[in-house]
Amino acid sequence: MWLVSVAMEYAAPLFLIISPILSYADQIYSIQRTKSSAGFSLDIPLIMLVASIFKVFYWFGAYYSFPLLLQAMMMIGVQILLLKVALDHRPQSPVDHTPFSGQLPGGHSELRRPYDFWQWKATRPYWTFLAYLGLSLFLIHVLIPPISNSEFYITLLGFAGLGVEAFLPVPQVLANQRSKSCKGFRLSVLTAWLLGDAMKLSYFFYNGSSVPWAFRVCGMLQCVCDCYLGVQYWMFGHGQVSRVEKASAANSGDGVDGWGMKDIDVRLS
DSSP states (O other), X not given: OHHHHHIIIIIHHHHHHHHHHHHHHXXXXXXXXXXXXXXXXXXXXXXXXXXXXXXXXXXXXXXXXXXXXXXXXXXXXXXXXXXXXXXXXOOSSGGXXXXXXXXXXXXXXXXXXXGGTTOOSSSHHHHHHHHHHHHHHHHHXXXXXXXXXXXXXXXXXXXXXXXXXXXXXXXXXHHHHHHTOOTTSOXXXXXXXXXXXXXXXXXXXXXXXXXXXXXXXXXXXXXXXXXXXXXHHHHHTTHHHHHHHHHHHHHGGGTBOTTSOBOOOOOOO
């Protein structure tokens, strides 16, 4: 029992603080190496940046566990880097990384967000939006104390930030469901998410007094979504294209071409 206690008091906080690096370092490296962010949802940096910014300002009202604040600050830095790399290596077709774009069921019209939110062709609007969000929350916190010190506002910040974070896997789930493939989404990220869920929930419930209930509820919702993402990875893998490529590679040495037709020597003797 003492070993569990030591792990929750020392190992778990350290893991939470460095978890953003463990979760996304491989994804950043993969995009940089392949020079393509196809298959990766740009909504992931959006969700994590918005959630982490909310959580940072939430701390100034709730004063929750300090390691969770450090984790949010670390996440902001990692997601900024991930967003930059993903934007620098965007594919020609925006459909490759926007899970909510496509055709309406039974129709041919494309679903578009208002003002093409987070689907902009230029990179500047992404950074402008994040700067305005952070600046707005900062001004409210500094210049309007009646609002920033109110319990309603503090609670709203907490549930907004944690609720948005719980929504994290959904864009990737929709992207995978639409393409019937998990290609472009790193298995290492999924593994880190699942391990992080287990560690976070253990830490949340072990340190009950210093962790608000909002963390626990939203953490459980996110865990359910991450588990379904794991089911998708098991169902779809890298999609039909990769399976065809594997079949072609396997058959190439057996006298069978990529169309499944057997090569026959028709030369005259």
